[in-house]
Amino acid sequence: MRLPYRPRGVLRAGAATCHRVSLYEPAADLAPFVEHHWIVHWDLGGRAPFRQKVLSHPNVHVVFEQPFPAVYGVVRDVFERELSGVGHVFGIKFRAGGFRPVLGAPVATLTDRVVPAVDLFGPAVVAAGERVLGAAAEPERVALAEAWLRAALPAADPDPAVAETAAIVARITTTPNLFRVDDLAEEVGVPVRRLQRLFAEYVGVGPKWVLRRARLQEVAERAEHGAGIDWAALAADLGYADQAHLTRDFTAAVGTAPGRYARA
Incomplete structure (x- = not known):
C-alpha cells in the first residue's frame, strides 16, 4: 500500500x-x-x-x-x-x-x-x-x-533485540520530552550501559546521537513552515538550555542558523 x-x-x-x-x-x-x-x-x-x-x-x-x-x-x-x-x-x-x-x-x-x-x-x-x-x-x-x-534474509529464529531496538528508537521520535540518555533509559527500563551497547550493535550510532538528531529534525520541520516561530519557546520545548544553544546546535549540523533557514 x-x-x-x-x-x-x-x-x-x-x-x-x-x-x-x-x-x-x-x-x-x-x-x-x-x-x-x-x-x-x-x-x-x-x-x-x-x-x-x-x-x-x-x-x-x-x-x-x-x-x-x-x-x-x-x-x-x-x-x-x-x-x-x-x-x-x-x-x-x-x-x-x-x-x-x-x-x-x-x-x-x-x-x-x-x-x-x-x-x-x-x-x-x-x-x-x-x-x-x-x-x-x-x-x-x-x-x-x-x-x-x-x-x-537469513533463515534463523527472530532476534528479539531487533523489535526492542526499533521500539526504543520509535519512542525517541514520538516522545518530544525525551532529551537525555538517562531519561531514555529510565523510560524504557534499560540500563544506560546496555542501551549504549544495544545501539552500537543494532543501530550504528549511540542513543545520544539519536536523541539529538530527532530534536534537530523537529527544528528543521518547524523552520520549514516559515517565519513567526518563537525560537526561545521552541528551545525550551525541546530541552535546550536556551535559544543560543538551539541556534548553535542547528547551525553546526545544517550550516545556517534556524532563523535564517526559516526566512530563506
Missing part, C-alpha cells in the same frame, strides 16, 4: 520541485525488518544539477541505483545527494535495528559508509537491481524488491 510522504529531515523540501517521492509499506512478513520502501523520480529537464540535503535518520538503506546497488549506513553528518538529468532510484529503508540480522555484524561497522551491495549479498543483488529499476510500475518494483529480500 502506498503511504503518505512526510519529508521529515529533508532540508528545503519545499524547494525541490524537480523530483517526486513515493513510499510503500512492506509486506507483513518483512515488516519486522523494513520500515518502508521509497522511490524517487527526478527530471531536471536540462537544468543544472540539484543537490538535496537530508538530516538522516538512524536507519540503514539498501538502494537500487546506477551504476550499482549500494548499502548506506547511518550518516552522522548531513547526507547530500546530487541529482542530474532524468532518473529514478529504489530504496529499502530498514527499521532501526532491522539490518543487524542481515549484516551478521554490529551495524556500527557501516556507520558513515556506503558499501557496494554485492559485497554483502553477492552477484544476485545486481540482477535484482536491474529488474527493480527496469520495471514500469511502482507496485511491480516493490514486489520484485521484496522477492529478492526474502531470499536474502
